[in-house]
Amino acid sequence: MASPDDLKFQEFEEATDLLLADPGASTLSMSGSSSTAPAGATGDIKLDMSDDEGQEESSELLRGEKQTSGFWTFEYYQSFFNVDTMQVLDRVKGSVMPLPGRNFIKHTLQSSPDLYGPFWICVTLVFSLAISGNLSTFLNSLGSPHYHYRPQFHRVTIAAVVIFLYAWLVPLGIWGFLTWRQREERQQSGYSFLETVCLYGYSLFIYIPTSVLWILPFEWLQWLLILVAMVISGSVLVLTFWPVVRDDTKVTAYATVATIVVLHALLSIGCKMYFFQTATLTQVTTLAPNHTAAILPSKTH
Amino acid sequence: HHFAGLSDVSISGDIPVEGEINVPVGTPSQDKEYSTLDEPVKDTILRDLKAVGKKFVHVMYPKKSSALLRDWDLWGPLLLCVTLALMLQGGSVDSKEDGGPQFAEVFVIIWFGSVIITLNSKLLGGTISFFQSLCVLGYCIMPLTVAMVVCRLVLLGGSWGFSFIVRLIVVTASFSWSTFASTAFLADCQPPNRKALVVYPVFLFYFVIGWMILTFSPSA
Numbered sequence: 001m002a003s004p005d006d007l008k009f010q011e012f013e014e015a016t017d018l019l020l021a022d023p024g025a026s027t028l029s030m031s032g033s034s035s036t037a038p039a040g041a042t043g044d045i046k047l048d049m050s051d052d053e054g055q056e057e058s059s060e061l062l063r064g065e066k067q068t069s070g071f072w073t074f075e076y077y078q079s080f081f082n083v084d085t086m087q088v089l090d091r092v093k094g095s096v097m098p099l100p101g102r103n104f105i106k107h108t109l110q111s112s113p114d115l116y117g118p119f120w121i122c123v124t125l126v127f128s129l130a131i132s133g134n135l136s137t138f139l140n141s142l143g144s145p146h147y148h149y150r151p152q153f154h155r156v157t158i159a160a161v162v163i164f165l166y167a168w169l170v171p172l173g174i175w176g177f178l179t180w181r182q183r184e185e186r187q188q189s190g191y192s193f194l195e196t197v198c199l200y201g202y203s204l205f206i207y208i209p210t211s212v213l214w215i216l217p218f219e220w221l222q223w224l225l226i227l228v229a230m231v232i233s234g235s236v237l238v239l240t241f242w243p244v245v246r247d248d249t250k251v252t253a254y255a256t257v258a259t260i261v262v263l264h265a266l267l268s269i270g271c272k273m274y275f276f277q278t279a280t281l282t283q284v285t286t287l288a289p290n291h292t293a294a295i296l297p298s299k300t301h
Numbered sequence: 302h303h304f305a306g307l308s309d310v311s312i313s314g315d316i317p318v319e320g321e322i323n324v325p326v327g328t329p330s331q332d333k334e335y336s337t338l339d340e341p342v343k344d345t346i347l348r349d350l351k352a353v354g355k356k357f358v359h360v361m362y363p364k365k366s367s368a369l370l371r372d373w374d375l376w377g378p379l380l381l382c383v384t385l386a387l388m389l390q391g392g393s394v395d396s397k398e399d400g401g402p403q404f405a406e407v408f409v410i411i412w413f414g415s416v417i418i419t420l421n422s423k424l425l426g427g428t429i430s431f432f433q434s435l436c437v438l439g440y441c442i443m444p445l446t447v448a449m450v451v452c453r454l455v456l457l458g459g460s461w462g463f464s465f466i467v468r469l470i471v472v473t474a475s476f477s478w479s480t481f482a483s484t485a486f487l488a489d490c491q492p493p494n495r496k497a498l499v500v501y502p503v504f505l506f507y508f509v510i511g512w513m514i515l516t517f518s519p520s521a
Contacts, residue, residue: 074423081424085497116425120502127509134516149460151516153402 080115080194088117095202098235104202105195105240113194118201122167125204128211129163130156133275136215140277155275166267167204171196174241174260181248190244199240203233207268214276222276226268234261353377360440360482370433370486378439381446382411385510388449389517402513410513414506415439422491422499429490438503441483445507448475449514456519468515476511480504 070076083091094108102108134152175196182190191199210229214222237260245253337345353376386407402410419434427434452468484500491499 078424078426081421081426083498084494086494088498116421116498120421120505123502124505127505131512149516149518151402151513151518153406153513157406 077115080113082112083114083116088114091117091202092121092205095205095236096232098232098239100239103240103243104199104236105191109195109198113192113198115194115198118167118198118204121201121205121208122163125208125211126156126159126163128208129159129271129275132211132215136217136276139215140217159271159275162267162271163204166263167201168197170263171200174256177256178241178244181252182244185248199237203236203264206233207271210268211271211275214272222272226272230261230265230268234264237261237264349374349376353380356436356440357443360443370429370437373433373436375432375436375439378411378415378436378442381439381442382408385411385442385446385449385514388446388453389513391519407513410509411439411442414509418502418506421502422487425495425498426492427487427490427499429487434487437483437486438506441479441486441507442510444475444478444482445472445510445514448472448511449517452514452517456517460518472511472515476507479507479510483507 091108091114094102094104098104105113130152133155137152138149171193175191175193179190206229210225213225216222238257241257241260242253245256248256352372352374356374356377386404389402389407390404415435415438418438419429419431422429422434423431429437448471451471455464455467455471458464480500480503483503487503488496488500
């Protein structure tokens with residue numbers, strides 16, 4: 001009769017051979033150690049059913065880490081749309097509630113970015129800007145009888161160009177810069193391009209209700225809304241980028257964060273000024289100066 | 302007859318073989334699948350028109366029917382798109398800058414929008430085919446086209462006040478109908494926990510078209 005050690009060694013070899021031949025096979029593992037109990041009959045025999053799932057899990061992890069299909073296949077793009085309704089809603093919620101210490105990419109995205117959210121948020125934002133801007137121009141000019149309603153459809157094209165350029169070029173720039181610094185400074189962490197795009201896309205969500213509320217013709221309210229949206233959306237961005245940037249030199253760190261905030265501010269202020277022109281501006285451009293005398297009495301009726 | 306044995310048969314080259322060989326060239330009335338190459342043009346056009354008309358009826362009463370999905374065609378969507386784009390012209394054209402959508406813009410929005418929504422639903426794991434989805438989305442524009450016709454008629458009686466309320470109600474009703482009809486066809490082909498993700502772009506698409514119809518203002 002072979003000694004317990006020989007038996008074990010033999011089984012291990014056999015087992016590896018069998019596994020090599022068929023990696024998906026379920027395996028039995030004996031949890032008893034050779035020093036305590038006699039091998040064989042009285043040892044613990046555990047039916048290790050978790051091996052199947054374990055192998056599936058590890059292969060899924062591998063799939064997530066390296067792209068196995070090329071970028072010309074449909075499956076490559078399908079991997080970016082692997083989200084459920086509840087996940088998208090959670091990500092949107094995470095983008096409007098910045099808590100200190102909660103990194104959007106690590107916590108909410110859990111490092112699995114999707115392209116559904118950013119794309120449809122940008123499309124919705126384009127149309128909400130154009131439609132709300134049109135409505136606000138109309139409401140502001142309701143008093144003047146010379147005003148003829150115009151749909152101003154060209155604003156959709158302009159809004160689309162601006163929003164989509166922002167949503168793709170700015171993450172590209174930030175990602176490129178951070179990756180270059182990371183390679184220079186030998187830092188560990190960094191975000192992939194898709195994660196940056198995803199972060200920026202979701203951070204634009206707050207502007208959708210903001211653009212609808214901009215219809216209300218109170219100047220102070222509009223600037224207050226800009227401030228609130230900037231604070232919320234900017235802090236989501238800053239909280240996410242700060243852990244990556246803080247290992248750098250102080251100047252670079254602050255400069256990067258400042259650039260992110262400034263670009264975001266420029267976008268919101270620019271959109272507000274272009275799409276939601278105040279009443280005084282439109283009246284000056286549509287009325288001829290010698291008609292103002294005739295208009296004023298009619299307005300008081 | 303006297304049957305001669307085999308030994309009597311001499312095989313030589315000059316035994317004439319007589320008979321008739323019939324190759325069945327099927328006439329259209331005899332064969333099961335008939336070739337449509339020989340029929341008069343009127344029949345072809347009428348058959349396609351009937352198919353398109355049948356699909357229009359299916360959109361108006363969106364029960365679960367397979368005609369839209371199985372026998373998809375893109376004639377109906379093209380007809381509707383061109384009609385809608387043409388009717389959206391002739392608006393306030395005094396300033397090209399501030400006017401309504403141009404013909405090309407309407408065309409691009411409808412077709413590009415349909416393609417993007419179809420790609421979106423396929424990327425999310427839908428089982429509907431590309432052209433079937435285009436067909437459904439295109440045919441479901443029909444309530445909005447009807448609303449456009451109604452709006453143009455109502456606009457003949459003035460732009461504001463009562464006419465605006467009527468137009469608002471008509472456009473809202475038809476855009477809801479379009480969304481509901483196309484969702485009835487498309488939603489079954491989606492994985493269950495992603496239905497809302499697929500329905501939302503469809504809603505946005507018909508909302509934008511409805512907006513274009515509602516804001517159509519004739520020249521002063």
